[in-house]
Amino acid sequence: MSSDPLEIPDVLKPIENLLKGVTIMKPGRVVALLEPSDVVKAYAALKARYGEVGLYFSTLVATDLKDEGKIRIDYYVNVLEKNQYVVLRTHVPRDDPRIESLLKEAPAALPGECEAYDLLGVVFEGNPHLRRAFFVPEEVAEKGVFPLRKDAGV
């Protein structure tokens, strides 16, 4: 399922130097594995290559991988010029999930980041709008529970 490690798809060429690995997600989305600190740089490089109107930030998915002790964060970017989705995938440790916020480069990331903080506890540094009880009802937020984590008991 993963492509040949030496062959980097065309759409990822601007961020070649930051890649730790490349896989394909069904049905044909290119997944780029990155370090957490490289995500903002990668997005800026893609934006510089394809222009402000050539791509947009679509979705932010955070998944709790309890058994591996990590939280996986996926940034889905739709590159309109190449008609392809690029997934920037990174892992943060579960005990201290912090990552730099993508807000300056992509204001579209705002609701995704707020939701990931409210539901899973991932702290996006540099995002002034992070707040508990953004989505979660007040009784659950007061207990300090992050509902979407596997051990939440909700």
Added chain:
Amino acid sequence: MTEEVSKVDKVVEIPMTVEIPVGPQHPAVHEPILIKVYAEGEYVVKAEAYTGYNHRGIEKLAEKKSFYQDIFLCGRVCGICNAVHADCYVRALEHILDKEPPPRAKYLRTLAMELERLHSHMLVLAVTAEIVGFDTLFMHMMRDRELIMKAKEIVTGNRVLADYIMVGGVRRDLNSEKIDKLKKILTKVEPRIRYYWRVFEEDVTLNKRLVDVGRLTPVQVTSHGLLGPVARASGVATDSRYHDAYDAYAEVPFRIVTRKEGDCWARSLVRFEEMQVSLEICRYILNHLPEGEAVPDERRLPRRFPEGEAFTTVEAPRGELTYYVMSKGGVNPYRVKIRTPSYNNIINTVPFYVGHTIADVPTILASYDPCISCMERVTVIDLRRGTRKKVSMRDLARG
């Protein structure tokens, strides 16, 4: 900001309650969303959004139910766009299973989704007309919308909640008698839609309220991730039916509709033209249905799913809807993530209200198509006198 506080003498809080007035089983999606708008005189200077969503409970619940039960759960996230939610989820499951539905099933799914797009656009255009004060047009459009609901009932078995899509195909088939009935309905609806289109283009009241209100540039659209007719009305040609070419969209006559102006009027006209495209697609499907089986035998479908993940997109009437499904083997999914287009469209556009009058705020909000149908209460706080007065959204929109 401190000097402005002393000048500001009215703070307008706008809580909106969401009511989707269609259908027996009610999936109320959003909880009240509060947009606090700070106004100086008549003009808005700052806006903030406070929201509490409801469908996060769905994501956690989806992990406790089996894959097939989740099809019905995901179809109930939204009352208006339920066929597209179910279709997106089922296509993600089919990618994990590496299974493709037969061609006849693909055409039938497209038919259900296009019918849904028709009645959803009619709803939002009627609501736009109502917000500007044009109640008569609202009533007329709702009457004609009933014809589309009847068509949906003929195809799926229910006027609103079409539990129509299953892994491997659809759940019921069409015979020639039903196809004739559907064609008759489409013939009746088409001149009505053309008539309403003319009204929107030429009517003086609508022109004055909608033209040059809520203008968005292409750069603002892509950097803030706006989707659907909102993006297409500003010139950005993005449509999931073109990018992904799922189901039958590679074979039916389909074109992306864009306009250049980017204001509320352009968004309404984009929706009308999309309805025209939908009608053409429905007619093509009814005339060119391929032969074969469309209904899978549900008893033979696999109960345990292999490991894998899939990310699918679909063009809901409001924009691009994405689903992410991850399975670690077993009967229940490990993670289901739903990102609806209203999520992006509403929260990201809050900074764009600045500079408009208060009466324009509901108009702009209705043109983003927030999947809300009944916006109710506005609290006007007069800071000088310290009094609160509840004003309904209609009075606010009438200025």
Added chain:
Amino acid sequence: MGKIPLLKEVVKLIFSKPATIQYPREETPVEPDARGRQYADLSKCIGCSLCMIECPPKAIRMEKIPEGYEVPKRNARKIYPVVDYFKCIYCYRCVTVCPTKAYIVTNEYRLASDAPVNSRELSLSTLKKVSQEPSQGEGEG
């Protein structure tokens, strides 16, 4: 101008029939295969409980068939599904997943009521009652 076409429309509508249907005095036209109330035909049910397992809102419970009904041999455990119509979402998952196609479908949509309703009566009416005399059983609906 936009005003004139609407005027024509208004004049036309004054003289035509109103579009609202005076329910409940008139009937609303419903398709014959719309998804309405469904219940199990116990002469075909084998008591496998698949419908209970698959039901998304868990509206089906299996209950023992009460005394006095003639149970077909294929239903070894002598249980039958009871649908709670207040929880049911009418998705028809039970209908499509039943191995013997034992569900009867109708387009009955007038389901609002004060007291809780379930499918006990309807399902049991598909079975014959055992008569007191030991000869043949008497049919009952």
